Amino acid sequence: MFEPVTIKDIAKALGLSTSTVSRALRDTHEISAATKKVVLEYAKEIGYQPNPIALSLKERRSKSIGVVVSEVANSYFSQAINGIESIAYDRGYHVIISQTHESFEREVSNVQHLASRSVDGLLVSLSSQTTDISHLTHLHDRGLPIVFFDRVADEIDTHKVIANNQQGAFDATEHLIKSGFKRIAHLTSSSHLSISIERLAGYEAALKAHNIKPNPAYVKFCPHGGMLYEETETAIKELLALPEKPDAIFVAGDRLSTGCLSVFKNLNVAVPKDMAIAGFSNSDVLDLFNPSITSIRQPAFEIGQLATQMLLQLIEAKYPVVEFEKKILETDLFIRN
């Protein structure tokens, strides 16, 4: 059906050997100008394209990187992906995106699928359900370059790129405090995720800085990160049932924010009259709507770019890299209302 022209076709047509043709196309100095001209012109005429798969087999690399995110239908990740692509395509790499939908099983299966020598490196943001990372350590130990971004695993010694989650959480919580709210709850994703830990720390630091006694009952975890409506609903209902009902919530993620608003709408809780919300979100339509919520915005595009640059550096390193760094980018606070 689809029969691409090969170097052999050119060689046969021109009465040359494949080696000569290959060298002519790669513009080696040891081929005469005349031969080069003939080969190049004929190659262009019949539309020769080198077969990347044959090259991959020979060079033992695929010129493609795998990306593992929870889902592309998430402003943060889609912006990060744009950053990833902007670097990767320029450097001649394909980008293969896979979604975990916050499921551990899908993460393992996707990583396994991407590995097995068909990608040269991995850009990973862990799923909220992931606690065991042996599927990644195994590959990393065998030499597959991996760079983490957003949700990182500190157990693996490699490059990492994250936003300053603690500062961002501090800013958001402090903004709620300065707006006059006293009883500030915190709705977050699963407790073992790096971003959850960092954001929780920022939330607690802000309370402490303003002499507000932290209330453990005010902190609610959603292991599925907002993917399950019921989970979010239960958490919110528990908060609302407390004797000292919170008057504001700092929400730690994009999906959780929308889940939260959804629950409030169904429970007829007015935002921000009955309950103020501030949270992490990279959605750019946030300020179009009411209720508008104050948000912490991460430099997702830059995070994607940086992570990719670091991954390519690992991939193309001549000698094994042993010195790794964790880059932390600052967040922005968008105050609305």
Place this chain on the structure above:
Amino acid sequence: MFEPVTIKDIAKALGLSTSTVSRALRDTHEISAATKKVVLEYAKEIGYQPNPIALSLKERRSKSIGVVVSEVANSYFSQAINGIESIAYDRGYHVIISQTHESFEREVSNVQHLASRSVDGLLVSLSSQTTDISHLTHLHDRGLPIVFFDRVADEIDTHKVIANNQQGAFDATEHLIKSGFKRIAHLTSSSHLSISIERLAGYEAALKAHNIKPNPAYVKFCPHGGMLYEETETAIKELLALPEKPDAIFVAGDRLSTGCLSVFKNLNVAVPKDMAIAGFSNSDVLDLFNPSITSIRQPAFEIGQLATQMLLQLIEAKYPVVEFEKKILETDLFIRN
């Protein structure tokens, strides 16, 4: 660095030939049960994984399909991608996503990148700027399977999967009419896009069905499909400057809807008091916010699934397929406010 185990390693360790090992692993009938057992056990022990690149070279297919969309940060496309992946991964295919950001140049470059024998087929939704499709016809003529979805090119004879855009546009427009609006404008993407043509037809049909005289000045095109704020702003301003200012707008796309709301917010036009809006959108957070806008929702996930099934059918067909079909899926009208 990363040295995967090959069939040769197994052969050497077990004192067999590579052919025998290969056959044992593929469970051929001509290998004795004893040998099979030894090979399989050893392969499992050292964690053998067949090299997909070597397979691709031999089988002359990559077991991967390319997807061309305008951007993943779009509810419709991210849902369609989920549908695509749900089928592709089950059938053992990788999915390589590329974004055009509504640019013709990027579409050509992405398609070229994906082709050249590294994908077995293409799932394409055209960019809003694309009028010349020779980059696709060329590949299609040479036998590369292509299936269009959403924004299709009728010039190419292949499978196509779309929503019933005309009916959806009819429903949305009729809803505005039945809500009492008389002067209904239409804001749409570039004029040559299949979806624009179909949605315009539905809009006009609805006006006609209710004996409303169509006003050509009420129809505004945005060739960049909402990617440029200024373009959308100009279109809206022209509508507002008309002697008979419209009282409602039927918007033909997701990005245009948010662009539209953005312009109205900046111009202090109250929605829906001063201007009602209804439009195509697959966002699932639409009903969380005010102003809530009535929307036409496409079965994006199913469209993705169907398109992928049809593409895989083309890819895996033993004989060239000559009979092509265009599947049209119904839309849903979500009335809000």
Place this chain on the structure above:
DNA sequence: TTAATTTGTGCAATCGTTCCCGACAACGTT
């Protein structure tokens, strides 16, 4: 003129896998 060097090209191996042959034993059939 002869030897040494340069220049241009081809041969063959390689990457990992599959698969067409052919080899060769151990049978069963006439």
Place this chain on the structure above:
DNA sequence: AACGTTGTCGGGAACGATTGCACAAATTAA
């Protein structure tokens, strides 16, 4: 006893491209 079958296995050629090495022809140096 001669021949055909069947069951197991290995050799080697592909797939498309690159590249070290060999080697002829042409050029230069002695």
